Amino acid sequence: MxxxxxxxxxxxxxxxxxxxxxxxxxxxxxxxxxxxxxxxxxxxxxxxxxxxxxxxxxxxxxxxxxxCKRCKPEETVRPSAVAQMCAYLERQIDKPVRLATLGKLIGMSPFTAQRVFKQAMGATPSQYQRAIRANALRNQLRDGETNVTTAIYDAGYGSSSRAYEKTPLGMTPGRFLAGGRGEKIGFATAESSDAGPLGWIIVGSTERGVCWLALADSPEAAEASLREEFPAAEIASDPTLQKAVATVLERIAGGGGKQAQNLPLDLRGTAFQLRVWQALQEIPAGETKTYSQLAAEMGMPNSTRAVARACATNRVSVLVPCHRVVGVSGSLTGYRWGVERKRQLLKAEGARR
Incomplete structure (x- = not known):
């Protein structure tokens, strides 16, 4: 800007x-x-x-x-440039890619290529590659059809040490293979009595921050949703999280105006998912965007479906407001916690329907 x-x-x-x-x-x-x-x-x-x-x-x-002919300050980025770099990085997943190579690919200087990539994706090209490898490893381990060593090499890591170094899994690959066993998540629930059909709120948090914020019909259903999402984690009630729940309820009652900035988030996903979730947090309360608008603003107008999938996998409702994204016709479309809840959240925020 x-x-x-x-x-x-x-x-x-x-x-x-x-x-x-x-x-x-x-x-x-x-x-x-x-x-x-x-x-x-x-x-x-x-x-x-x-x-x-x-x-x-x-x-x-x-x-x-x-x-200047060197830094080309008027140079604009073609919408396809970032997509080209992403595709190339994904094809070269098992080897490092030099910025000079990316720059040559899209006709820009190496530094400009990195700058526009980071602006669009929220990560550098090398970070994006690491996230792709980690996601591939995550999928391999979740399938349970291979051992850790085989999964590491199949995911594009040159050695097992590379998989353990700076891995975005949040735990070692062996622990992830065990379904995340050993991960500790505390939770607290409360009824949203002033928020219409929203029902019960549950906040689940690791030591790093909120990793689960869901809406359910009952406290039992709310807790069940957390355990289903993290089936092998060590989950226990944590009364100290009631303050976090109260902050979320206050935000809903206030129409979304309070951003609950003091609540740290533990968002885990690929670089692309994290970029989408960050973009969701930048949509002001009372406003909505279509999936295609969000994709275009991220510099990837052809990635509407991928943006929609990232919204659908959001684990932290309200604080990461995926309810502010609607269909091209303005329809509410799907919502992980129910279309009526999406309607109520938008109504509380004063969004035009």
Missing amino acids: MINANTLDEETVWRQLVARDRNAEFFYGVSTTGVFCRPGCGSRPPLRENTRFFGTPADARAAGFRA
């Missing part, structure tokens, strides 16, 4: 320029060359007195500067 030039603090952006911060959202022009660049450009650093700052390429153009 570009920013207004009037909001730029020159001391701050100068420090970002000196640090070559590739994530900084401004452009700079050099009066002695007449060229404007991104802050992460690899060109020779300018002198402070020769530097001007701009919020958009159009602002720099209006001031008489021309675009």
Whole structure:
């Protein structure tokens, strides 16, 4: 997102320029060359007195500067570019991919390729590859038709040590093969008496944060949903989580305005799923988006179905508001915890139906 030039603090952006911060959202022009660049450009650093700052390429153009041929500050990303990189990374799952290779694939510099990939996917290309391998390993182990060592190599890991290093499983592969045995999850429930047909709320949490937030018809059904989702975990009632439940109920009663930011989340999934779940949290209360709109905003307009699947696998209702995504016609479509509950949540938030 570009920013207004009037909001730029020159001391701050100068420090970002000196640090070559590739994530900084401004452009700079050099009066002695007449060229404007991104802050992460690899060109020779300018002198402070020769530097001007701009919020958009159009602002720099209006001031008489021309675009740098090295960092290409006006370069826009084709919607298919990220999809191309994803497909390539998935084909090369068993080997590291250099940024230069990705840049050549889509006709961009290596650093630009990484920047646009991370903006769209919420992860670097290497992190995306690790998540794909971890997901493949997860599926292999869940099927239960192979041993740990075979699953590790079939998932694309070059060695067993690589699977244990920085694995996103949240536990060692052996423990995951055992169905997550040893994982400790506490829970608390409460009735949502002021929220119409929402019924009972259950919050399940690991030591890292909320991993399960579901809606059910009874406290028994709520607890059963948690145990079904995590069948081999060590699950026990935790009265200290009543405060978290109260926070969720307060958010619902307030129409979604309170974001419950003090509740840490333990969201586990692929890089793509995590990116979708993050995008869901950015939809303001009282607003809805279609699955296709969400996919387009993520830079992947052809991934509508994948976005819908990621929404359907969300384990944390309300706090990760998948109820704010609707069909292209505005219809409520499916909802993991029931369409009527989805309708009630949107009504409480004042969303137009």
